[in-house]
Amino acid sequence: MEGVPEPHAGWTFLTNHARVLAAIADDRNARIRDIAVRCRLTERAVQKIIADLEQAGYLSHTREGRSNTYRIDPGKVLRHPAEAGVTVASLLSLLAQDEADRTGMPQSASTSRGSE
Template sequence: MGGVPEPHTGWTFVTNHARVLATIAEDQNARIRDIAARCRLTERAVQKIISDLEQSGFLSHAREGRGNT
């Protein structure tokens, strides 16, 4: 596994932020690695997008044991 995902070719109507948000809405327990693979983004890009979405109020997280939900 690992490495940088293959980038999208062409263009799309949906932003990366919307793709990440939709993926999280589909599975709230998805790991950043899974979201990145599904959206064909790097893990770092997904971390930044999640941070942006939290700052804008679209997402929130809570600590549960050793993980976040």
């Protein structure tokens, strides 16, 4: 069925919330459809995750015409007690390094992720 992501069996290192946040960090103007494809989620799941992130203060958006521009709060601390003191910026920096390793891009080019 078109538009439905492939199912994934087993565990993963990142939550869907982290994946969506990283996708938005890469493109602050990303459409829900594009985030869903990148994260291999349904659009409905992405909408719910964005709502969760906004309600918790990690993310906000501004409507510009027919599209949204997202803003990430880089200083917001992660929720789990095991990550006490770890900020969103630190998480995104770690994910950016991983992306740089995969793509061969220098770290400095991959760390400007639109989180102003």
